[in-house]
Amino acid sequence: MGHDLLQLRSATPEDRDWIHELRHRVYAGELRQHAPDPTGRLRDGLDGDNVYLVAARGAHRIGFVSLTPPWAGRYGLDKYLTRDELPVLDDDPFEVRVLTVEPRWRATAAAPLLMYAALRWTAARGGRRLVAMGRTELLDLYRAVGLRPAGRTVHSGAVTFEVLTGGVTELTRHVTDRYGSALERLRATVDWRLDLPFAPGPDGCEHGGASFTAVGTDFRTLHRRHDLVMADVLDAWFPPAPGVQAVLAEDPAWVARTSPPAGAEGLLAEIAAARALPVDTLAVGSGSSDLIFRAFGRWLTPRSRVLLTDPCYGEYAHVTERVIGCRVDRLPLRREDGWRIDPARLSAAVASGRYDLVVVVNPNNPTGRHAPAAALRSVIAAAPARTRWWIDEAYLGYVGPAESLAGLAATDPRVVVCTSLSKMYALSGLRAAHLVAEPATAALLRRWTPPWPVGLPAQLAAVAALRDPSYYADRWRRTHTLRRGLAADLAAVDEESTVEESVANFLTLTLPPGGPSAARLVAECRRHDVHLRDLSPLSARYEGRTVRIAVRDTEENARIVAAVRAALDALRPAAAALAAAPAR
Incomplete structure (x- = not known):
């Protein structure tokens, strides 16, 4: 790219000495936050964990911003405040540590673009919250991107900082709504070399594909x-069963132009027979997402509180947090534990009765771990009566039908099991899924289901697939x-x-x-x-x-x-x- 473009990139090894030198000039010399160092370099105890993003124009470095990710295990703010004084640090935020620009470039777009890059980098690494110390004289810059005071002030040397925080989703929406046109104009002047898109994707859940x-x-x-x-x-590597292909190929013109059974009665009957479930415990939809949106939209409001595992299939956070606006908590799954769901930790998390809904994807996507049905039954049995459970069994076929909680869902009004037919039966392009709930719950969801919820090709294919289990x-x-x-x-x-x-x-x-x-x-x-x-x-x-x-x-x-x-x-x-x- 030409030298006239403002380059945004991750710091290179050659940048590090300049970062330490600029930090010393600004924070030891100009602001007197730190004592001067004889080397003329100011280093950070978190240098080994921090991420540095650099702005440059040609061979000239202009400024940088540093972030401390939650996996560092500590924050710069820990030097000034306890976790009791600043509980937001227990929510695994990304900390914006230092935003520094060379004096001659401070009237340019460099600082706002570095802040924007920090927000985009955080979102691309799964961050849900930012926290920062903003110099009081620069609060307008931080407020402009949507950060808000957390109610704590920090004094360091001759400098006073305000602690600010904001949710990544809300900050992204704020910046896009308020500065979208300006960012689009700036985009043509920026050589964006970060390993993430310049602009956020469309409003919606990010999937593969x-x-x-x-x-x-x-x-x-x-x-x-x-x-x-x-x-x-995660589409199947194999084709659908021969019977599926035959029924779709027999008369494709008729299949394309003919309205399907309005209530998918034949498909419901086939699922009931294949799963040994009463037909009145079933509801069908055009894929799991259709059922998730329909059910959650009926059950939840912005006042509802939901528990998800982390990591978890992204559709659940999208619907509960972004679409409905629920208060969502996470049960963290840990790599060192093999990503497994610990029944004791799950049981302790729901024991208070504050959750309206708990979502368990089993086997979990994307971790791929399976929680034994017996353990989940015990946790659900001990849980408060007011808590509803949504069990997503899209990939359970790879474990075995004995591990399904569908039988429990058919009789327990607190439990719903959702199962996609797309992935297991090589029908992703046709979109078919069903859920199992006790009859009153299933009937309510069927009442809020529009006619023809599953197209005729999908109904024909799903029925044929269920008839060829071998x-x-x-x-x-x-x-x-x-x-x-x-x-x-x-x-x-x-x-x-x-x-x-x-x-x-x-x-x-x-x-x-x-x-x-x-x-x-x-x-x-x-x-x-x-x-x-x-x-x-x-x-x-x-x-x-x-x-x-x-x-x-x-x-x-x-x-x-x-x-x-x-x-x-x-x-x-x-x-x-x-x-x-x-x-x-």
């Missing part, structure tokens, strides 16, 4: 699908074999990375600290027409280092392994240089 953009969402270049490995979505059981067994082979091959690519198998049709690959980011790996693999899912925006617990990879067939799995190997070979030199650079 970027691979379809490469195919072409206008459907004019569908032949591209033959060139791509679409491992960023075909799918064989495909699910084969999926386990393919997953194990893919995991072994990926583990052999890089001994510093961690491969974690799931119980379903995907696995995760976590890059080492100091290595390339998950976003960089995903971008590099796309150069080889292999699409993986960066889990960073879903949860800060992935630390920007984890990708999810869907299991494909043998040939495509080999392409995934080859692409990951080539990507890491291309990315390692830059990551190694950054990691080897001294932090002082």
Whole structure:
């Protein structure tokens, strides 16, 4: 890019000495916050954990902003306030530490763009809250992006700071609404080199499926699908059962032009027979998302309180927090615990009775871990009567029907089980799902279901699929074999990375600290027409280092392994240089 563009990038090893020198000039010399250092450099005890974003124009560095991510385990604010005095630090925020611009550039857009870059970086790493110390004379800059005082003031040397905080979703909406046009104009003047998009995506839940953009969402270049490995979505690697293909091919013109049964009566009857459930305990929808939006919209209000696990399928946070506006708490799942749901911790979290709804995705997506049905039954039995449970069993077929809580949901008014037919039955393009609830709850949801909730092709396909359980059981067994082979091959690519198998049709690959980011790996693999899912925006617990990879067939799995190997070979030199650079 030309030297006239303002470059935004992650700090390089060469930037570090300049950062320390500028920090000394400003905070020791200009502001007298710190005592002068004979070296003319001011370092930070969190330098090894901080993330630095730099603004430059050509060869001239203009300014930087530093962030402390929650996985550092400590914050700069810990030096000044206790957690009792500032409980927001217990919510795993990202801390904006230092925003510093060279004097001659302070009247330019550099500082606002660095603040914007910090917000975008935080969102791309799954951050839900920002906290910052803003110099009192610069509070207007922080307020302009939507940060608000947390009610605490900090004195450091000759400088007074106000502690400010804000939710990442709200801050993003505020900045987009207020400064969207200005940002769009600035975009043409910025050389954006960060591993995240300049602008936030459209308002909605972020899913996998970027691979379809490469195919072409206008459907004019569908032949591209033959060139791509679409491992960023969890669609089945296998085709639907022969009977499904036959019923769709028999008379496609009639299927396309004919209205389906308005209440999907035949599909409901088939599900009831296949699952040994009373038909009056069932409701169907056009995929799980349809059922989630419909049910949660009936049950919850902005006054409702919801408990989710973290990480968890992103649709649940989107609907509860962003669409309905509920108060949402998280039960953190930890890598060191194997990402498992601890029944004792879950039971303790719900014991107070403050939750209107608890969501458990089992097996969990994206962690791939399964909580035994017996343990969940015990937790639910001991839970307060007012708490409703939503159990998402979209991938339970990979574990086995004995682990389903559908039977409990059919009789317990507190429990609803939702099951997608899309992923397990290779019907993702047709969209079909059902839920199980005691008859009164199911009847209410059916009453709020519009006619023709599932199209005729989907109804025909789902019924045919349910009538061929042996075909799918064989495909699910084969999926386990393919997953194990893919995991072994990926583990052999890089001994510093961690491969974690799931119980379903995907696995995760976590890059080492100091290595390339998950976003960089995903971008590099796309150069080889292999699409993986960066889990960073879903949860800060992935630390920007984890990708999810869907299991494909043998040939495509080999392409995934080859692409990951080539990507890491291309990315390692830059990551190694950054990691080897001294932090002082």
